Amino acid sequence: MPVKVAQRSPAASPAVAQTLRPPFQPLPYLLLLPSLALIFIIEFYPFINGVSFSFHKGTLLGTGAFVGLGNYLRLFNSPTFYNSLWFSFIFAFFNVLVSYVLGLALALFLNLDFPGRGFCRVALLVPWIVPAVVSIVSWKWLIADRGGLVNIILDSFGVGPIYFLSQSGWAMVAVIVIKIWRSFPFMMLSLLAALQVIDKSLYEAGRIDGATNWQLFRHITLPHIKNISIIQAILMIIWSINDFETPFLLTQGGPSSATENLILLSYRYTFGRNDVGLGSAVAILTLIILLVLSTIMMRQQGKST
Amino acid sequence: MKAPKPRSLRAHRFIAIVVTSITVLLSPLAGQAKDHIDLQFWDMIWGGPEYIDAGKALVAQFNQEHPDITVNYRSVPWTNWYQTFVTAIGSGTAPDVSTGAGYQAVQLYDQGAILPIDDVISQWKASGKLDDFLPNMIDTLKYDNHYVALPWAIDIRVWYYRKDLFEQAKLQPPTNWQEFKAAAQALTNSKADQYGMVTAGDTLGEHLLLALMFNNGGGLFTADRKLDLISDRNMEALKFVGELVQAQSVYPASAGYSGEDAVSAFSQGKGALFLNVPGLSGRLPKIADKIGLVQPLVGPHGDKGTIFWVNNIMVYKQGKHPAETKIFLEWWSENQKDLWTKGHVTQLPTRKSFAADPYFQDNAETKFILDNYLPVAKTTATHATGIFPKLNEVEGEGALQSLSQSLLQGKDVDSSVKTAADRLKSILED
Numbered sequence: 001m002p003v004k005v006a007q008r009s010p011a012a013s014p015a016v017a018q019t020l021r022p023p024f025q026p027l028p029y030l031l032l033l034p035s036l037a038l039i040f041i042i043e044f045y046p047f048i049n050g051v052s053f054s055f056h057k058g059t060l061l062g063t064g065a066f067v068g069l070g071n072y073l074r075l076f077n078s079p080t081f082y083n084s085l086w087f088s089f090i091f092a093f094f095n096v097l098v099s100y101v102l103g104l105a106l107a108l109f110l111n112l113d114f115p116g117r118g119f120c121r122v123a124l125l126v127p128w129i130v131p132a133v134v135s136i137v138s139w140k141w142l143i144a145d146r147g148g149l150v151n152i153i154l155d156s157f158g159v160g161p162i163y164f165l166s167q168s169g170w171a172m173v174a175v176i177v178i179k180i181w182r183s184f185p186f187m188m189l190s191l192l193a194a195l196q197v198i199d200k201s202l203y204e205a206g207r208i209d210g211a212t213n214w215q216l217f218r219h220i221t222l223p224h225i226k227n228i229s230i231i232q233a234i235l236m237i238i239w240s241i242n243d244f245e246t247p248f249l250l251t252q253g254g255p256s257s258a259t260e261n262l263i264l265l266s267y268r269y270t271f272g273r274n275d276v277g278l279g280s281a282v283a284i285l286t287l288i289i290l291l292v293l294s295t296i297m298m299r300q301q302g303k304s305t
Numbered sequence: 306m307k308a309p310k311p312r313s314l315r316a317h318r319f320i321a322i323v324v325t326s327i328t329v330l331l332s333p334l335a336g337q338a339k340d341h342i343d344l345q346f347w348d349m350i351w352g353g354p355e356y357i358d359a360g361k362a363l364v365a366q367f368n369q370e371h372p373d374i375t376v377n378y379r380s381v382p383w384t385n386w387y388q389t390f391v392t393a394i395g396s397g398t399a400p401d402v403s404t405g406a407g408y409q410a411v412q413l414y415d416q417g418a419i420l421p422i423d424d425v426i427s428q429w430k431a432s433g434k435l436d437d438f439l440p441n442m443i444d445t446l447k448y449d450n451h452y453v454a455l456p457w458a459i460d461i462r463v464w465y466y467r468k469d470l471f472e473q474a475k476l477q478p479p480t481n482w483q484e485f486k487a488a489a490q491a492l493t494n495s496k497a498d499q500y501g502m503v504t505a506g507d508t509l510g511e512h513l514l515l516a517l518m519f520n521n522g523g524g525l526f527t528a529d530r531k532l533d534l535i536s537d538r539n540m541e542a543l544k545f546v547g548e549l550v551q552a553q554s555v556y557p558a559s560a561g562y563s564g565e566d567a568v569s570a571f572s573q574g575k576g577a578l579f580l581n582v583p584g585l586s587g588r589l590p591k592i593a594d595k596i597g598l599v600q601p602l603v604g605p606h607g608d609k610g611t612i613f614w615v616n617n618i619m620v621y622k623q624g625k626h627p628a629e630t631k632i633f634l635e636w637w638s639e640n641q642k643d644l645w646t647k648g649h650v651t652q653l654p655t656r657k658s659f660a661a662d663p664y665f666q667d668n669a670e671t672k673f674i675l676d677n678y679l680p681v682a683k684t685t686a687t688h689a690t691g692i693f694p695k696l697n698e699v700e701g702e703g704a705l706q707s708l709s710q711s712l713l714q715g716k717d718v719d720s721s722v723k724t725a726a727d728r729l730k731s732i733l734e735d
Contacts, residue, residue, distance in 0.1 A: 057735075060391035061416045080728070144566065145558050146498055165561030166506070167714055253703075255506055255560045255710035256721075271388055272702040274412075275735060 054280035060270070064277060071281035081282070083257055084265040087172065088286075091247075091261055092240035095179045096233055102180070103187025108221075110188070111195045121192075128185035136249040139178050140165070168258035171251050175259045179246050183239070187232055194228040195221070230301040234294050241290060262286045342629045344376045347403035349383060351458065351616075352650045359648030367636055374629050387701065394418045394623065401624035402634055407614030407684070408697040410446065410454035415694035420620040421451035425631055434639075442655045445615045445684060447691060454617035455638055458652035461613035462516045462580050463678050464599035470499070470577040471597075481603040482545060485578070489554035492577040501554035503576025505567040510559070510709030511700070512612055513580050515685065517542040519610035520602055524687035525699070525729075532733055533688070534726045540718075541605060543708075547718040560713035583674050584651030598673050601681050613682035615655065653679065695733055704728040 054071055058064030075081040110121050127135065142149045146161040154160035164174040198221065206216045244263045247253055253260030253268065260268070262282055270279030348360050357380045364378040379400070381389055386406065390413065393399045399418065413419045426443065429435045435443060442456040466478050474492055479485040489501025504513050518524065523538030533539070549555050556576050559567065564581075571579040572589045578599070579585075586593040601609040618637065624630050644650050646664045653675060654660050665671045685700060686692045699705075704725050711721035 059416065060388070061395055061418070078731075144561060145570075161557075163558045163561060166558045167560070171561065251561065252507070254707065255714060256707050256716065268703055271385070273698050273732060273735070274387075274391075 050280050051284060053276050054284045056277050058276040059274045060276060067277065071277045072285070074278065075281055075285065080257065080260075080265065084260050084262045084282075087259060088241050088261040088263075090172075091176055091179065091243070092237050094176050095183055095240045096236045098180045099183035099187050099236065100229070100233065102184045103189075104191050104225075106184070106188045107191035107195055110192055124188060125185045127181050128183075128189075132182070132245045133249065135182060136178065136246060139174075139181075140250055143174055165251055166255060168256055171255055171259050175247050175250055178250065179240065179243060182246070183236060187236070190228055190232050191225060194225040198224045227301055230297055234297050237293055237297075238290055241286060340373055342374045342626045344374060344402065344624070344626060344630055344633060345379065345400040346376050346633070347379050347381045347400040349381050349386065349404050349406075351404070351644070351652065352648050356644065356648035356650060359643050362647070363637070363641060363643055366640070367633060371632070371636075374633065376633055387697075394621070397623060399621040399623040401626065401630045402618060402620050404457065404616065404618045405454075406697070407460070407616055408692055408694070408700070410617055410619040411448045411692050412694040412697040413619070414448060414451070414453040418622055419453050420622045420624070420627055421453055422455060422620060422631065422634070423452050425455070425635060426452045429635075437656050437658050439655055439657060439660065439679070442615055445692065446617055448693060454619040455634060456615045456617050456655040457638060457641065458616045458650060459613055459655055459679065459682075460616055460652050461583060461674065461678055461682050462512050462611050463583060463674055464602065465571070465579045465581055465585050466597050466599050467571070467574060467577045467595055468597045469595045470574060478597060478599045479578075479602065480600055482605055485602060486545075486549060486552070486554070489549055489578060490552050493552075493554045495553065498575055500556040500576050502549060502578040503556040503562075503567050503570045504559045504580060504709075504713070505562040505564045506560040506710040506713060507563050507706060508700075509564040509567060509581070510713065511705035514543060514546065514705060514709050514712070515612040516580060516610070517545060519612055519683045519687055520608060521545075521604040522606055522608035522610070524683070524689075525685060526687070526689035528688060528690055530686075530689045530693060530695075530733075532726065532729050534729060535722060538606070540722065543712060543722055544718050546709075546712045547715070550713060550715045555713060560710045582651055583653060583671060586670055587649070587651065598670060598677075601678055609681040611678055611682050613679070613684065615684070616652065698732050698735075699729060702728070702732055704732065 053063065055066060055068060056064045057067045057070070106124060110117060110124070143151075143164040145151070146163070150164070151161040154162065162170055164170045202220050203216055206220060211219070241261070242263055243261065244267065247259045247261055247264055248267075251259045253264040263286065266279045266282040266286070268279075269275050269282060273279075346364065350357065360380070361378050364376050368375050381403070387409075390399070390403070390405070390409070394413070394416075410419055414421070426435065438456065439459075442459075443452065446452060446454045446456055470492055471478060471488070474488075476488050476491060477484075479488045492499065492501045504510055515525070518539045521538045521542045523536055523542055525532065525534060525539075527533045546555075556562075556570060558570070562570065567576075567579065568581065568585070568588065570576055571581075571585075572592055586596045589596065601611060603609060618634060620627065620630050620634060638656075642654070642659050642662065642664075645654060645659065646662070653671065654665070659665070660675055665675065684692060685696050707728075708721055708725035711724075712718060
């Protein structure tokens with residue numbers, strides 16, 4: 001005998017739907033309140049304060065008079081601001097580009113099967129794991145002087161000495177190279193994870209069809225890692241532009257402000273010049289720049305998915 | 306038979322007896338708590354670990370001599386010192402009294418945080434105690450017709466030279482700029498990694514420029530505190546640095562050096578001439594016998610000069626016990642010789658009685674500086690009418706450091722100075 005299964009009518013009446021909807025539970029929202037309060041106190045309140053400071057002419061001891069967009073106009077008329085903007089841009093550009101290329105190359109290498117692969121994977125993470133102060137100060141010893149290891153090596157090739165931290169051009173190179181050294185492990189690790197989820201059968205199929213290594217890389221590998229690459233680039237741009245410790249510990253923004261990025265400029269205005277308004281304005285402009293860049297890149301990612 | 310007292314009544318009586326006993330026992334202490342004053346004293350780290358020990362011992366001595374006042378000593382590092390004080394003031398937790406940098410008191414006074422000590426100065430003037438201070442020490446700390454702090458130590462920049470390198474080259478230490486340039490050139494041998502002069506690109510580089518400008522009779526300001534960086538005398542001094550760099554007489558790493566790097570380079574003989582703080586031979590004991598002091602150089606127009614700061618001790622408005630704080634302030638000023646004799650502060654004393662002590666007079670280096678450099682030393686406010694708050698930002702913002710770095714890299718002097726002048730002007734106009 002067939003079993004009758006109770007069937008719900010195709011369109012249940014609203015009254016029925018309402019009774020089926022679970023009743024409003026305030027408890028989850030109440031439980032969220034402490035976390036939201038903490039987030040507000042730690043993030044939003046200082047942010048709102050920072051925005052407010054940027055519209056005032058204040059010192060570290062007081063908010064000061066309201067000046068509207070006065071601080072922003074001063075920045076737009078300041079060669080120092082454009083100098084910091086320029087250095088922040090090239091610092092981020094080269095850091096992202098080179099650390100990505102290096103990270104991808106190493107990820108491709110570490111994705112292969114070879115003896116000692118595990119050791120190599122851990123060893124190549126060291127630049128990222130070592131605390132910034134330790135690694136940057138160590139680098140400073142290596143490059144600061146004629147007696148540093150880098151100049152000793154250069155001298156053995158008949159080159160130099162190069163006083164990396166005492167000449168504007170070389171100081172910029174040094175700061176960027178050290179940042180790349182600290183950044184590539186993150187790129188490598190994320191790309192390695194992305195490479196490992198690519199279906200190997202795609203490569204087999206490609207080889208059967210006669211594709212070269214470059215074609216396999218271009219038509220299989222790159223499309224599969226495109227999304228993660230965009231995310232990584234966004235993060236690395238943000239971290240590069242917000243990097244305080246690398247230029248501060250190496251050069252303090254010198255020599256002659258050659259390595260002074262936006263964050264160091266904000267720091268100098270706030271604590272060296274006691275002008276909290278101007279320092280906050282630099283910080284807010286930096287935030288706007290990062291938001292614009294991130295939005296553009298996220299849209300690119302959205303188009304490609 | 307009497308009925309036993311209820312337990313609750315016995316308990317109440319017991320509690321009453323205990324509370325009364327405690328109250329009676331603590332009553333002297335209560336009386337003491339009402340009269341006893343606690344003061345917070347923040348002292349910058351003016352020397353090595355022995356300095357902090359000497360400071361603490363001195364405070365302990367004060368506390369012993371003044372049972373009604375307890376001073377709590379706190380050592381404050383120089384790193385981020387300005388942030389330390391302004392955040393304390395901003396949060397209402399400023400100390401009662403502190404030592405500090407040369408223009409700290411005047412800057413914080415301008416922001417309403419410092420209590421003037423005009424009454425202390427008046428009393429000391431009346432009693433003759435002010436006569437113990439070296440000339441101009443007290444008035445250097447006068448701003449807005451108020452005495453904002455009490456001087457306690459002098460920081461100054463002096464020229465050192467490597468006696469051994471000069472002897473090897475059969476040269477005498479220079480007495481004027483021409484001889485300086487010639488000696489620096491003669492002592493440069495890049496292959497041997499030896500140069501005529503070494504300096505740094507941090508505040509030491511800034512002090513080099515200021516010392517040379519003052520040496521040449523120049524100064525950063527006019528009498529009415531307007532910026533005067535691009536004066537003839539200043540430009541002469543800055544071009545002098547440019548010429549030394551062009552002649553490759555300055556150690557090439559100098560622009561990227563910190564002060565400590567420069568001291569190390571000097572100790573290794575990489576530079577034969579070096580502008581630095583007093584007490585250098587004490588910091589480099591292994592080559593102390595190879596370090597000599599140059600006489601204050603005579604500038605092209607016959608002027609002598611160097612830069613100095615009168616570091617000081619100041620009282621904060623937020624303190625709740627200004628009378629007791631001033632008692633400590635006076636005592637500390639009169640009894641702080643141990644900071645040198647036991648704490649080995651490298652700065653110079655502001656008191657004549659201290660300076661006359663064998664500790665200073667028997668130290669050839671200190672006596673030389675007191676006798677030769679101090680009489681020609683000038684503050685950053687030179688030519689302006691007294692020190693003023695913006696001096697802290699002028700020195701701390703980094704414009705002059707950046708200028709020194711540009712000159713030490715051999716960049717064009719005129720354009721570098723113009724950039725620095727624009728930057729300084731914007732600081733002063735804020």
